[in-house]
Amino acid sequence: MRLEVERLSxxxxxxxxxxxxxxxxxxxxxxxxxxHNGAGKTTLLRAIVGVLPAREGSIRFSGTExxxxxxxxxxxxxxAYVPQGQQAFGQLTxxxxxxxxxxxxxxxxRRRVADALDLFPALRELLxxxxxLLSGGQRQQLAIARALVTxxxxxxxxxxTEGIQPSVVTEIQEAIATLTxxxxxxxxxxxxxxxxxxxxxxxxxxxxxxxxxxxxPGGPGAAAEAHRVLAL
Ligand SMILES: Nc1ncnc2c1ncn2[C@@H]1O[C@H](COP(=O)(O)OP(=O)(O)OP(=O)(O)O)[C@@H](O)[C@H]1O
Numbered sequence: 001m002r003l004e005v006e007r008l009s010x011x012x013x014x015x016x017x018x019x020x021x022x023x024x025x026x027x028x029x030x031x032x033x034x035x036h037n038g039a040g041k042t043t044l045l046r047a048i049v050g051v052l053p054a055r056e057g058s059i060r061f062s063g064t065e066x067x068x069x070x071x072x073x074x075x076x077x078x079x080a081y082v083p084q085g086q087q088a089f090g091q092l093t094x095x096x097x098x099x100x101x102x103x104x105x106x107x108x109x110r111r112r113v114a115d116a117l118d119l120f121p122a123l124r125e126l127l128x129x130x131x132x133l134l135s136g137g138q139r140q141q142l143a144i145a146r147a148l149v150t151x152x153x154x155x156x157x158x159x160x161t162e163g164i165q166p167s168v169v170t171e172i173q174e175a176i177a178t179l180t181x182x183x184x185x186x187x188x189x190x191x192x193x194x195x196x197x198x199x200x201x202x203x204x205x206x207x208x209x210x211x212x213x214x215x216x217p218g219g220p221g222a223a224a225e226a227h228r229v230l231a232l
Contacts, residue, residue, distance in 0.1 A: 001062040001078050001153040001186055002027055003048070008057035008067075010047040011210075017043045019210040020057075023203075027062075027153070030180045030187040032197035032218060034226060035207035041190045042084065044207065045158050048188065049081040050074045061154065078153030084162060086139035090132025094123060094142050097131050101149045109149055116145035119175045137168030144175065154186045155179070161193050169193065176200060194230065195223045206230065 003025040011017040017040045025031045033041050046052040048059055050071035059067040061077050069077075088097050098116070102109030117124050120141040131139055140160055147155060160176070161169040173196045179185055180200070191197035198204050201218030206229055208214075214229045216222060 002060075003154055003186055003188065004058070004060040004063075005048065006058045006060075008044070008047060008059065009055045010043060010052055011055065012043075012052075016055075017210050018047060018207075021207070021210075021212050022057075023205055023212065023215070025154075025186045025188060025203075027186055028180065028184040029202040030176075030189060030200055030218070032201035032204040033188065033190045033207060034194055034197065034204055034230060036230070039207040040210040041207055042158055043210075045081070045156055045188065045190060049079060049156055075150065079156065080147035080150050080152035080154070081156045082140075082143050082147050082158065082160060084158040086136050086143055086164075088131035088134070088139050088142050088146070090130060092131060093128055094131055094134065094138075095127040097142055098127075098146055098149060101146050105149070105151075108151070112149045112151055113145075116148045119148070119178060120145055120171070122171070135165075135168070137164040137172070140164060140172060141168070141175070144172070148179075152185065154188070156188045158190045159192060160189070161191065161196070169196075173200065194226050198223045198226045 006022045008021045009019050035041050047054050054067045066074050098113045102113045123141055161172055177200050180187055198218050199220045204218050204226055205212055206214040
């Protein structure tokens with residue numbers, strides 16, 4: 001889908017956090033949002049997915065205004081959100097975590113679970129294990145796999161590699177790159193791993209104190225520019 005964010009402002013209580021932010025993601029493109037701690041990246045994502053109301057501005061999914069829709073209605077329009085922190089139902093097995101979503105979609109859901117496991121083959125060996133006993137990296141893969149079972153058109157990922165050991169970070173990075181190549185999935189990615197995020201992205205945006213302070217094309221050669229901008 002095409003995501004269009006226009007003049008978006010939001011915050012908590014009376015405190016403004018995100019101010020006058022606008023950008024577009026074309027179908028099948030990946031946009032990375034960079035910025036220092038506290039810049040408002042998570043807050044921006046929360047407004048786009050609808051867990052935090054927009055104060056001003058508009059959010060459109062393929063031309064339809066969604067900024068007043070509750071989160072589950074945005075999900076119905078093709079959004080999937082993987083929040084920070086490798087979230088899963090810890091008492092349920094990895095398989096049950098996937099089935100919880102897949103059952104809703106019947107046979108299509110089962111096919112999508114198989115596809116998601118092709119993307120994260122390491123999870124196949126772990127399906128019987130309670131999610132609470134998986135490593136952070138494995139749980140993050142499970143969280144992304146579960147989001148993919150909904151067959152999203154827009155995937156919003158908040159720091160998917162945060163606190164995860166480097167070998168698993170590489171697996172997650174490769175999966176994200178594969179996803180964006182393979183289908184018309186638009187991805188909005190907040191990342192601390194600037195090098196990876198910018199290399200994988202079609203465009204990167206820098207948020208500074210809640211405002212967009214820089215935007216540039218992504219790609220393998222763009223990381224130096226992103227690092228330079230962030231060091232300013
Ligand atoms: N629930 C909340 N209530 C009040 N203020 C909040 C809340 N959550 C975040 N903030 C504040 O909003 C600002 C932006 O936070 P946010 O989490 O969006 O930043 P971030 O760029 O995602 O940071 P990080 O990289 O550390 O995750 C910060 O000043 C933070 O303290």
